[in-house]
Amino acid sequence: MSAQLVAALDIGGTKIAGALVDGDGGILVRARRPTPAREDGETVMGAVEAVLAELMAGPLWSGVTALGIGSAGPVDASTGTVSPVNVPGWRGFPLVERARAVTGGLPVRLVGDGVAMTAAEHWRGAAQGYDNALCLVVSTGVGGGLVLNGRLHPGPTGNAGHIGHISVELDGDPCPCGSRGCVERIASGPNIARRALENGWRPAPGGDPGAEAVAAAARAGDPVAVASFERAARALAAGIAATATLVEVEIAVVGGGVAGAGEVLFAPLRRSLREYAALSFVHGLTVAPARAGTDAGLLGAAAAALPVARDDAPASLPG
Template identity: 80%
Template sequence: MQTDLVAALDIGGTKIAGALVSGDGTILVRAQRPTPARENGETVMRAVEEVLAELTSSPLWPRAYALGIGSAGPVDASRGTVSPVNVPGWRDYPLVDRVRAAAGNLPVELIGDGVAITAAEHWQGAARGHDNALCMVVSTGVGGGLVLGGRLHTGPTGNAGHIGHISVDLDGDPCPCGARGCVERIASGPNIARRALENGWVPGPDGDTSAAAVAAAARTGDPVARASFDRAAQALAAGIAATATLVEIDIAVIGGGVGKAGEILFTPLRRYLADYATLSFVRPLTVAPARMGTDAGLVGAAAAALAGVAAAGV
């Protein structure tokens, strides 16, 4: 029997997506369900099983020889469990065992969603050709992952590269994680919007108070909106420079909804990066927008499945 495909799951607080993916990263079959994030754990799992049932009913399913999961986190790849902040019904939930049972006992690889997007960007996106990279998702939260020495570096539990919870303001606001002054507390979309509102930004007639609306106002020259993005860019630059100093990355790729703000974010980010990345071995560091879009989680989960099989020598 021909076995040349992998299955992939991208599990977040809004949607559960699944796919069958070829060895070159082409998505051949898709399935998707909304995430019942406020329901109990078994209800969420049923949505995952519905996605898997749709995939397993495809004529291509017999060609799948492994399955990768990119999940909102924290994840614990060593135990096969997940505890997504935005899915309260899953705490230390045995996702790998449950998925393996629903997928006919295929080998399963679990990584965090930030790591999945990193795998996708390194395989086919903005970090392609870079052996040492940080890839970030700047959206409702701030996550990330690392490529070191040309390989995805997940760490023992699958959370390495979680830049959102590096503290860049020692006396800053408390973060829900328990620390203070985290990158996420300053640079995530909701916090960009919160800061703009607190400092007097007035939304438009539609009442939109999202970070995208703040970005739109910044493009028209609104000084408060620009200042909120400037502060986010400074926090991101400090976190990126600290990461580069620690592990010698040469590119930082930024995706997610905030990344779509374009030069409203990237112009001050590059300016601040020059202030923070000052040592000779980090000065060449560049930043770039992500390229993989909404399929990044699925493509990255597929990459993890392929890498896991290769490492196991299957």
């Protein structure tokens, strides 16, 4: 076990998880509360404070040197504020300032949840050993993050790599973000299910009409379900290829609930990438499923905090 110790928070619309994490990625202490996502901002902050209080009550807290926070977005790391779409009580909420006050002035580093997942995959997952990587979370939405030249690249506000809002259909459906034809509007779980339902697919009586059921139907050969996943895969491939062409990533790591479909998603994704990643310098792009699992948010928040704890360059990652 490394003597380096940081605290980590993973804040989403359903749960607020906390942990103490050592410099080798070992999770030593855990705490968790449900997110009161429909309550006011102070009530949500109260749940964060409860998680931190539980971590602070243990004997290891005295060794903690920094706090990393991975939050549903948008986030603004430049101001330390968060405005998660799925937590309406937080709009421009000063999370970094409040967390610093609760923890007695610890250094705090805030990143978006897609960037946190990227940090985790580069540190202890499928992107380990790659200096240039794109990592995607394909779930209710589509998020992502970048590692460039061996360093996490969150951008000025902590949102760089947000591949879900690259437009891949110029005249496509309007996206809630304000643009059209975004990757997320085609490849997220709800939109995979929406397209399948619009084209005549139906779940078993009493069954869930979500993307997991569409994946099961595609696995069984249902042509509408297969087509919905193939369309999602093409959108992802177009976004990945555009990113790789722009910044020359070597690997694209895909995680999140939709990635659980396995080859139903990955087989057409690899096929489509051969079409979209056509230039010679992106031909060798590797696509791999994420490996950090359900702890990715916590590990990524810790990975983001460790350089702060070491007083290192702010965008470097643990080795």
